[in-house]
Amino acid sequence: MNSTPIDFFPIVIQxxxxxxxxxxxxxATHFIGPKLNTRKKLKPFESGVQSVxxxxxxxxxxxxxxAILFVLFDVxxxxxxxxxxxxxxxxxxxxxxxxxxxxxxxCGLIYVIRSGALDWE
Amino acid sequence: MNVVIALTITGILNLFGSIFSYRKxxxxxxxxxxxxxxxxxxxxxxTNQSFFNHMMVxxxxxxxxxxxxxxxxxxxxxxxxxxxxxxDHHLPEVLSVIVLSVDGAIVMVSxxxxxxxxxxxxxxxxxxxxLAGLKKKDxxxxxxxxxxxxxGAFSTGFLLLGIxxxxxxxxxxxxxxxxxxxxxxxxxxxxxxxxxxxxILVGLLFKVAAAPFHFWTPDxxxxxxxxxxxxxxxxxxxxSFGAFYRLxxxxxxPIVNEWSGVIMVVAIITMFIGNITALQQKNLKRMFAYxxxxxxxxxxxxxxxxxxxxGNAILFYxxxxxxxxxxxxxxxxxxxxxTGTDEAMGFAGLVHKNKxxxxxxAISMLSLSGIPLTAGFFGKFYLFSSAIESGYVLxxxxxxxxxxxxxxxxxxxxxxxxxKDSITDxxxxxxxxxxxxxxxxxxATILLGIFPGLVPAI
Amino acid sequence: MNTILSIVPIxxxxxxxxxxxxxxxxxVLTRSNAIIIFMSVEIMLNSVNLLLAAFSTYHNDAAGQIxxxxxxxxxxxxxxxxxxxxVMIYRNINTIDIYNLNKLKG
Numbered sequence: 001m002n003s004t005p006i007d008f009f010p011i012v013i014q015x016x017x018x019x020x021x022x023x024x025x026x027x028a029t030h031f032i033g034p035k036l037n038t039r040k041k042l043k044p045f046e047s048g049v050q051s052v053x054x055x056x057x058x059x060x061x062x063x064x065x066x067a068i069l070f071v072l073f074d075v076x077x078x079x080x081x082x083x084x085x086x087x088x089x090x091x092x093x094x095x096x097x098x099x100x101x102x103x104x105x106x107c108g109l110i111y112v113i114r115s116g117a118l119d120w121e
Numbered sequence: 122m123n124v125v126i127a128l129t130i131t132g133i134l135n136l137f138g139s140i141f142s143y144r145k146x147x148x149x150x151x152x153x154x155x156x157x158x159x160x161x162x163x164x165x166x167x168t169n170q171s172f173f174n175h176m177m178v179x180x181x182x183x184x185x186x187x188x189x190x191x192x193x194x195x196x197x198x199x200x201x202x203x204x205x206x207x208x209d210h211h212l213p214e215v216l217s218v219i220v221l222s223v224d225g226a227i228v229m230v231s232x233x234x235x236x237x238x239x240x241x242x243x244x245x246x247x248x249x250x251x252l253a254g255l256k257k258k259d260x261x262x263x264x265x266x267x268x269x270x271x272x273g274a275f276s277t278g279f280l281l282l283g284i285x286x287x288x289x290x291x292x293x294x295x296x297x298x299x300x301x302x303x304x305x306x307x308x309x310x311x312x313x314x315x316x317x318x319x320x321i322l323v324g325l326l327f328k329v330a331a332a333p334f335h336f337w338t339p340d341x342x343x344x345x346x347x348x349x350x351x352x353x354x355x356x357x358x359x360x361s362f363g364a365f366y367r368l369x370x371x372x373x374x375p376i377v378n379e380w381s382g383v384i385m386v387v388a389i390i391t392m393f394i395g396n397i398t399a400l401q402q403k404n405l406k407r408m409f410a411y412x413x414x415x416x417x418x419x420x421x422x423x424x425x426x427x428x429x430x431x432g433n434a435i436l437f438y439x440x441x442x443x444x445x446x447x448x449x450x451x452x453x454x455x456x457x458x459x460t461g462t463d464e465a466m467g468f469a470g471l472v473h474k475n476k477x478x479x480x481x482x483a484i485s486m487l488s489l490s491g492i493p494l495t496a497g498f499f500g501k502f503y504l505f506s507s508a509i510e511s512g513y514v515l516x517x518x519x520x521x522x523x524x525x526x527x528x529x530x531x532x533x534x535x536x537x538x539x540x541k542d543s544i545t546d547x548x549x550x551x552x553x554x555x556x557x558x559x560x561x562x563x564x565a566t567i568l569l570g571i572f573p574g575l576v577p578a579i
Numbered sequence: 580m581n582t583i584l585s586i587v588p589i590x591x592x593x594x595x596x597x598x599x600x601x602x603x604x605x606x607v608l609t610r611s612n613a614i615i616i617f618m619s620v621e622i623m624l625n626s627v628n629l630l631l632a633a634f635s636t637y638h639n640d641a642a643g644q645i646x647x648x649x650x651x652x653x654x655x656x657x658x659x660x661x662x663x664x665x666v667m668i669y670r671n672i673n674t675i676d677i678y679n680l681n682k683l684k685g
Contacts, residue, residue, distance in 0.1 A: 064666060068659045075655035078648045107133050114140035236646055243653045250660050257667055264680040266664045271616055271677075274657055275607050278623035281650065282600060285630050285643075289593070292638040294646065340683040 065117055076105055122172040122179060123161040124187065124227055127154060132221040138213030147213040148202040151220050155195045162187050175295065176234045181579040183231030185436050186363040190226040193355045193443050194219060199558060200451050201348050215255065219352065222248030226360035230367065235284045235294040238364055242280065242328065245360060246273045249353060253345040265344025272327070272337040280324025286317030300372045307375035318373055318380055328361040331421060332391040335414045342410035347457055350406060351450030354413045355443040362420050366435050369424055377427070384424055385516055391418030392523040399530050403464050405453050408530060412489065415527060416442055419504055419520055426507040434503035437576050441496035441569060445488040448562045452482050459549050468534040470543025477556060478549060479538045484563045490531040491524050496569035592633035599626030613665050613675040624654050
């Protein structure tokens with residue numbers, strides 16, 4: 001296998017795109033976002049945990065439930081990738097299959113919402 | 122395929138039972154769904170259709186095992202409703218999990234692709250982890266759930282590595298392609314394939330609770346709610362054996378000499394550990410857990426037979442074991458709710474409390490120990506004769522010795538209920554539907570013991 | 580894609596997966612924290628995923644990669660059930676050390 005440095009050029013481009021995306025979003029949020037400098041806002045953000053003090057405090061169970069539900073529904077997205085790649089070849093039967101799959105997921109979502117698992121209070 | 126679709130729809134409808142407030146009718150709904158699925162399933166008899174791009178094929182083997190699993194699950198739901206119905210807050214969800222786990226059992230007995238084997242095993246197992254921990258406040262149930270979960274996930278890893286190595290050797294997950302490959306290369310030693318077979322063997326032996334992979338079984342069976350234990354011991358074990366036999370008979374029979382030694386040793390260890398440890402148990406659920414390990418040892422003999430005889434033998438044994446085991450666990454549950462103990466002395470004086478129940482206890486114990494004129498006898502007879510025909514005479518001798526050891530502990534509850542005096546004289550009352558169901562199970566046990574031809578050949 | 584396999588032969592992938600799998604097995608056998616045991620199980624599953632992807636490229640067959648998807652989806656379901664069980668135990672006994680779970684014995 002003989003690879004020349006030019007073969008790695010796409011990787012370099014992707015590196016710059018990634019770095020640029022991070023930079024641009026950081027700058028953009030800085031300029032676009034509203035400025036409300038309250039005492040709580042100026043603290044470092046720790047996803048709802050007190051930023052100073054003992055780190056080994058128990059989490060509220062509602063974080064756990066939301067996180068688990070997110071993982072469950074999030075992972076199902078991987079089945080959409082092969083479908084997206086073969087969208088045209090699979091045609092109508094593929095569409096029906098995928099709709100059925102999403103319908104089953106929707107049943108789960110309806111159950112989650114109606115049983116109150118996502119209620120915060 | 123209609124059976125899977127019917128079961129899935131039933132499961133989803135049950136799930137919505139509590140949020141759209143029709144929880145009262147969910148037991149009825151599950152029974153109707155399971156009955157529909159059984160009817161659909163029996164319509165596939167002798168058709169040999171293949172479904173989902175050759176992912177599953179519904180041959181007679183799949184129909185027979187699927188029907189057994191669904192009938193047992195239907196019995197379980199009738200009793201679950203009786204025992205938990207009034208005070209169980211999550212009844213619709215539990216029924217939904219039970220019905221969906223039967224879905225997994227159906228996939229496990231009709232797969233023709235290793236992907237479906239994995240999915241079936243996981244659908245069944247994940248449902249079982251939930252069911253084992255149903256009593257949230259009970260420490261025993263918690264312990265059973267975590268032990269079952271960690272051990273089950275661990276064994277799934279082995280199963281998956283085995284599947285992957287077989288894929289590496291054969292470049293396919295399809296059972297027919299794999300069996301072609303194995304047939305062509307049966308003379309040369311392919312280490313990738315052999316280690317794959319061995320690892321799949323480990324994963325499946327975990328699932329059927331064969332020694333030395335049996336350590337989770339007694340704890341899980343003891344800790345889980347009794348009615349759920351009945352489900353593990355019957356549907357779980359039968360579906361796992363259905364998957365086990367299907368894979369090894371369809372794919373790996375040409376290289377039987379490579380793995381028969383492993384199965385032989387495991388079968389011998391399993392029978393002896395199961396039976397001898399069961400002798401020392403005071404807790405009945407634990408005793409039955411060890412006895413179910415011993416039964417797994419007998420059923421492993423069927424894997425060694427070279428021809429279709431093994432399939433028939435394992436089917437008959439599954440039916441006999443499933444029926445008797447189901448009624449035994451249900452009786453333990455009835456006694457447990459009545460007297461508060463799940464030890465053998467809870468059976469003391471049962472004959473004075475309820476004559477039918479004592480009778481049914483006796484019949485199911487006779488069947489489990491393999492006494493003639495019960496289904497268990499012919500189950501053992503078919504298993505042992507299929508093993509003898511394949512030339513494993515010594516193994517069968519050891520199995521017969523083990524059956525005799527088994528008689529001792531199976532008679533403990535019978536002796537307690539007929540010859541001991543009870544502490545209290547409360548009469549145990551049952552609803553008529555439950556009595557009818559228990560009597561039906563006993564009649565089935567005796568009928569199959571007199572006319573074993575009632576089970577069709579597959 | 581086969582150019583990658585010509586640089587790194589398939590045996591290397593098998594050895595790497597075997598090592599990862601063994602690390603997972605050792606973790607399950609030696610650790611006592613339920614979550615760490617569970618993480619070790621996930622290492623086992625991910626080593627299998629790696630090997631499946633490698634074999635899939637080796638055989639020029641996409642089925643292996645689809646299998647990886649299914650393993651990931653099922654593993655997510657298993658995580659949900661497993662963590663729920665662990666939380667349930669933590670609420671009852673305030674620890675997730677499995678050596679404290681010794682109530683059932685015969």
